[in-house]
Amino acid sequence: MISSGWSLCVDDLTKVYRRGTVANDSVCLRVEPGEVYGLLGPNGAGKSTLVKQVIGLLRPTSGRITLGGRDLVADPAAARRLCSYLPQAQMPIESLRSLEAIELTGRIRGGGRNPVRRRARELLDALDLGEWERTTGARLSGGVRRLVGFAMVTVWPGRVVILDEPTNDVDPLRRRLLWDEVRRLAGDGAAIVLVTHNVLEAEKAVDRLAIIDRGRLLAEGTPSALKDGKDRLRLQVMLRPGREDPAPEPFVLGSVRTGHTLVATVGSQDAGAAIAWAQRLVDVGHAEEYALTATTLEDAYIRLTGAAALDDPGARS
Amino acid sequence: MTAPDGTGTTVDPTAGGSGPGTAGAAELRTGPRYWVSCYPRMVAWQFATLRLYLPVLAVVQVLAGVGFVLGIGLFFPGEVPHRSAVYVSTGVPVINLYLLGLVLLPQVIGQQRLAKTYDFTQSLPVPRSVGFAAWYTMTLLVGAPAVVATLAAAALRYDPGFAVSLAVVPAAALVCLTATAVGQAMAHAVAEPMVVQVLTQILNFLAIGFAPVCMPPEQLPDWLVTVNRWLPFDAMAVVMRSALVEQPVAGVARACLVLAAWTAACLALAGWAVGRRG
Numbered sequence: 001m002i003s004s005g006w007s008l009c010v011d012d013l014t015k016v017y018r019r020g021t022v023a024n025d026s027v028c029l030r031v032e033p034g035e036v037y038g039l040l041g042p043n044g045a046g047k048s049t050l051v052k053q054v055i056g057l058l059r060p061t062s063g064r065i066t067l068g069g070r071d072l073v074a075d076p077a078a079a080r081r082l083c084s085y086l087p088q089a090q091m092p093i094e095s096l097r098s099l100e101a102i103e104l105t106g107r108i109r110g111g112g113r114n115p116v117r118r119r120a121r122e123l124l125d126a127l128d129l130g131e132w133e134r135t136t137g138a139r140l141s142g143g144v145r146r147l148v149g150f151a152m153v154t155v156w157p158g159r160v161v162i163l164d165e166p167t168n169d170v171d172p173l174r175r176r177l178l179w180d181e182v183r184r185l186a187g188d189g190a191a192i193v194l195v196t197h198n199v200l201e202a203e204k205a206v207d208r209l210a211i212i213d214r215g216r217l218l219a220e221g222t223p224s225a226l227k228d229g230k231d232r233l234r235l236q237v238m239l240r241p242g243r244e245d246p247a248p249e250p251f252v253l254g255s256v257r258t259g260h261t262l263v264a265t266v267g268s269q270d271a272g273a274a275i276a277w278a279q280r281l282v283d284v285g286h287a288e289e290y291a292l293t294a295t296t297l298e299d300a301y302i303r304l305t306g307a308a309a310l311d312d313p314g315a316r317s
Numbered sequence: 318m319t320a321p322d323g324t325g326t327t328v329d330p331t332a333g334g335s336g337p338g339t340a341g342a343a344e345l346r347t348g349p350r351y352w353v354s355c356y357p358r359m360v361a362w363q364f365a366t367l368r369l370y371l372p373v374l375a376v377v378q379v380l381a382g383v384g385f386v387l388g389i390g391l392f393f394p395g396e397v398p399h400r401s402a403v404y405v406s407t408g409v410p411v412i413n414l415y416l417l418g419l420v421l422l423p424q425v426i427g428q429q430r431l432a433k434t435y436d437f438t439q440s441l442p443v444p445r446s447v448g449f450a451a452w453y454t455m456t457l458l459v460g461a462p463a464v465v466a467t468l469a470a471a472a473l474r475y476d477p478g479f480a481v482s483l484a485v486v487p488a489a490a491l492v493c494l495t496a497t498a499v500g501q502a503m504a505h506a507v508a509e510p511m512v513v514q515v516l517t518q519i520l521n522f523l524a525i526g527f528a529p530v531c532m533p534p535e536q537l538p539d540w541l542v543t544v545n546r547w548l549p550f551d552a553m554a555v556v557m558r559s560a561l562v563e564q565p566v567a568g569v570a571r572a573c574l575v576l577a578a579w580t581a582a583c584l585a586l587a588g589w590a591v592g593r594r595g
Contacts, residue, residue, distance in 0.1 A: 018595065055440050059594035076594065081442035089433035095368040104365060107358045108441055110346075138369075158442070 006033045006068040006159045008054065008191050013063035015049050015215075023049035025215040027063070031160070036182060036192040038202040038209030042305055046215040047195045048088065051162045054193070055083045067159060084109070084153045088164040088195075091149040093137030098129060098144075101137065102151045111156035123151040126184075127177050142169035150178060157190050164195040179205055203297040211304050218304045226300045234299050235264040235274050237281060237290045246286060249277055256302045265299060266292075355443040359451035362441075367425070367455070374421070375459050382413045382467030387474055389531060397475055400533055406471035406479070407558040408531035410464045411492055415524055415553060417460045418496025420517050422452060423503050427510030445591055449584070453497045457490060464489055468561070480563035488560035492553040495576045498583035499549065506590035523550070530554040549579045 008031040015024040023046045031037040039047045052058040054065055056076025065072040065079075072079035093101040099120055106116035124130050127147050137145055146169050154161060163182070167175045182205065186192050196202050202209055203223045210220040219226055232253065239245075239260045246262075248255070251270035256263050266274040271292060278290035364371065386409045390397055397405070429435040441448075472479055499520075507513045524530060527541060528550035534542045545551040552572035559566035 052436065057436055057439055057594060076592075077442075077444065080440055083440075085437065085440045087433065087437045087440075089437075091437060092366055092429065092432065092434040094366075095370070096365050100365065104358070104362050105441075108355070108362060108443060110442070 006189075006191065007031065008160050008193070009064070009066045010050070010054070011064040011066070013050070013053065013065065014061045015046075015053060015058065016061045022215050024053070024060070027212070027215070027217045029210055029217065029220065031191040031193055033159070033189045033191050034186050035208065036186050036194060036206045038206035039193060039195045039212060040197065040199060040202050040209050040301060041212040042197055045197075045213045045305075047212055048164065049215075050212070051085070051164065051193060051195060054160070055079050055085045055162065081110070082158045083160040083162060084158040086149055086153040086161075086163045086166055088168070090142070090145055091137070091152060093145070093148065093152075095136055095138065097134050097136055098140070098148045098151075099124065099133040101148060102155050105152040106155035109156040109158070116156060119155050120151065123155060123181070126181050127151060128174060143171055143174065146170050147174060147178065150181075154181065154185055157185060159189075160191045160193060161185055162193045162195065165198075166194070167198070167201060175201075199296075199298040199301045211301055213305045219300070223297050227295045227297055231268050232295050233266050233268050233271055233274070234293050234295045235266050235278060235290065236293070237262045237264070237278050238288045239281075240286060240288055243286050246281055249273070251277075254303055258302075263299065263302065265295065265303070352444060352447060355447045356450055359441075359443055359447050360454050363451045363455045371455075371459055374417075375462055378413060378417060378460060378463035379466045381416075382409055382463045383470040385409050385412065386467055386471045390474060399477070402471075402475035402477045403558070403562055404529070404533050404554075405531050406468070406475050406477040407561045408554050409471065410467045410489070411530055411550075411553045411557045412525060413463045413467055414456075414460045414489060414493045415496045415550070416521060417463070418456050418493055418498075419500045419503075419520060421456060421459075422497065422500040423510075423513045423517055426504035427513055430508070430510055439591070445588065449497075449501060449587070452501070453494060456497050457493045460493060461489075478563060479561055481561055484560040485557075488556045491573070491576055492557055495549050495553065495580045495583075498580045498587070502583035502586040502590070505587045523548075528554075547575070549576055552576050552579075 010027055010029045013024050013027045014022070016022050025046075027046075027050060029037070039050065041047050049058060053060050054072065056072060056079030060073055063073075067079070067082050070078050070082070072082070091101070096104070102120040102123065103116055106120060107113065111119070124133050127150070129144065129147055129151070132140060132144055132148075137148065140148065146166070150163070150166050153163070166182075167178060170178060182192055182194075186207075194202065194206055206223065208220065208222050209226065211218045211226070235252075237246075239257075239262055241260055243260075245255075245257055251266050251273050253265045253267060255265070264274075275290075275292060278287065278292070281287035282290065386405060389405050389409075393401065426435065429438055468479070468481070471477060500517075503513050503516055507516065527537070528545050528548065529537060529542065530550050530553070534545075534551075537545070552575040555566055555568055555572035556576065559569045559572075
């Protein structure tokens with residue numbers, strides 16, 4: 001971490017919409033400069049509501065948001081200047097050429113003409129967008145347009161850079177370039193908030209993350225810490241179509257079924273028993289195949305958000 | 318560059334050549350100089366984002382204004398009475414600016430809401446007043462050719478005895494300002510684009526058909542004339558007419574006050590709508 005002077009602190013934040021929907025419920029988190037922080041959660045979890053409060057577009061019902069000692073709730077104009085925001089939707093650049101769009105937003109964000117121009121060119125090169133620098137947004141593919149949006153937001157970034165699903169539609173090669181650029185931004189001292197529901201991407205890209213669902217922060221930590229632990233394994237069983245869940249075994253610590261796939265968490269000391277059980281399911285024709293691997297962040301994510309759904313089954317349609 | 322909050326954090330925006338420099342955007346300058354520095358950048362942004370649309374809109378405005386002026390003449394079986402000619406000739410430019418201010422911004426904001434780009438635009442780090450000023454500038458510049466063309470067509474068709482003075486510039490600017498403010502208030506205060514569209518249609522209908530803008534007030538019932546004294550349409554027409562004809566026009570000062578009041582109220586409503594952050 002570079003400095004703690006510009007930490008983004010969200011303290012006991014609650015947002016209740018006028019119709020009574022609780023979008024955020026006593027959320028607390030802290031993002032340090034130089035850190036890539038993931039906000040992970042399913043659709044409707046309250047992630048976008050949270051970041052809109054950070055950038056001053058929504059007023060919290062209660063709680064505090066501070067950045068570098070400034071109260072962003074009381075001073076939304078400061079929030080807009082201190083935070084750069086890449087929304088989930090595409091940027092309104094139909095009639096702007098790529099380079100022009102990047103330079104214009106850099107200038108609006110307070111950058112000088114020459115430094116912004118230099119930085120815009122660096123970004124175009126870094127993201128391999130040079131061939132589209134004079135192409136208008138209306139003619140860009142979704143992925144390239146997304147990358148141009150990323151460059152618009154980061155050409156002259158704020159202390160906090162909020163990226164809402166930045167890799168949507170982006171091809172795998174340029175995704176890597178984008179993540180490299182995110183790392184460089186963090187290295188230069190920005191606090192990066194990455195909003196996503198892509199668990200695999202989050203696991204690779206973030207330093208720490210929070211799993212949020214139905215407005216509540218369910219867990220927070222490094223991707224390693226949030227996994228189910230070193231003493232646990234993931235047993236994935238592909239069931240034959242139409243088959244019910246097999247009877248639970250005592251060594252299964254938890255399971256979630258998605259389609260025909262049953263994902264179970266088992267203790268590492270029970271690996272042998274788990275393999276024998278899964279093989280038996282295959283032998284009797286209940287399952288097609290199985291795999292026993294280390295636990296992933298996805299397991300923790302499904303366990304946490306799935307458990308939350310079971311706690312309150314009527315809450316999600 | 319030193320962090321503006323006195324934390325002592327020091328970051329050079331251009332340090333290292335390739336570093337993005339997070340402090341560069343984190344400046345928290347305020348005041349008139351900051352406002353002035355933001356204004357041309359936002360004007361450039363507004364023009365650039367609507368570059369494909371504005372030339373078409375400007376042409377449509379010219380055609381609408383000229384067509385309206387010529388078309389109204391067909392309502393009269395013979396020679397158009399001089400008084401009616403004056404009202405048509407001075408009223409249609411008002412309709413021109415009024416429609417542009419009232420319709421353009423709500424339409425664009427509505428599209429932004431539907432395309433979900435509204436949040437990005439609102440998150441741009443400039444004072445809200447700069448955004449409005451940039452929008453007003455664009456509306457005025459797009460509307461100016463239509464006003465000139467409309468006046469020229471009216472002069473040729475009706476010969477209303479124009480005595481155009483420099484006062485037409487502030488008059489048109491004031492009319493456009495009020496119209497833009499009304500559009501701004503509706504665009505931000507009403508979240509549903511379809512409702513905004515219906516509202517603008519109703520206001521257009523009222524301005525064109527039920528206000529003494531293109532017709533003398535004696536053609537309207539007394540109660541409607543009274544109502545119009547407190548609405549902006551009549552006031553806009555009075556201000557514009559006073560700058561275009563030789564004969565003295567009554568109630569100019571009052572009209573200016575009415576427009577100032579509407580402008581202030583609508584900007585206050587727009588400011589509240591944007592600031593409520595609900």
